[in-house]
Amino acid sequence: QVQLVESGGGLVQAGQSLRLSCAASGSIFSINAMGWYRQAPGKQRELVAIITSGGSTNYASSVKGRFTISRDNAKNTVYLEMNSLKPEDTAVYYCNAAIMSGSVTYRYTQNYWGQGTQVTVSS
Numbered sequence: 001q002v003q004l005v006e007s008g009g010g011l012v013q014a015g016q017s018l019r020l021s022c023a024a025s026g027s028i029f030s031i032n033a034m035g036w037y038r039q040a041p042g043k044q045r046e047l048v049a050i051i052t053s054g055g056s057t058n059y060a061s062s063v064k065g066r067f068t069i070s071r072d073n074a075k076n077t078v079y080l081e082m083n084s085l086k087p088e089d090t091a092v093y094y095c096n097a098a099i100m101s102g103s104v105t106y107r108y109t110q111n112y113w114g115q116g117t118q119v120t121v122s123s
Contacts, residue, residue: 002026002112004095009117016121017083022095022114024076029107032098034071034078038091038119045094049080063089085121092116 008020024031035050049059049069057069068081078095095114102108 002028002099002101002110004097004112004114006093006095006114006117009093009119011120011122012085014086014121014123016085017081018085018119020080020082020093020095020117020119022078022097024097024099024112027101028076029100029102031073031076032100032109034069034095034097036069036078036080037094037096038089039094039116040088040091043091048093051078082119085119087121087123089119090121091119093119 003025004022006020006022008018010018012018033050033052036048037045038048039045047060048063049067051057051069051071066084071078094116097112098109099112100107100109
């Protein structure tokens, strides 16, 4: 089984920073893209940032220049550094990863989600 465990959420004031972490564990052969999504109350889940296994990144326009996604492949961990936070960044943040598992003779890739971590930014 594969698990994604997030940490680092909390309550901050506007302008402050937070760093989210998401560690993958279990039966992992390799991890392809990893990303962060968020869902605010009454809204659909949206992509925040994504990073490929090679380190290429892509960001939602609303966070570009303020958020930085990175990963440590040795630790199977992805990070989201969030600076200059705004009240509109308030949401539950979810980690996502495309993970290859299996045996030498049979491998498969499956998409996994973390349990979510609350980020609240007060004005």
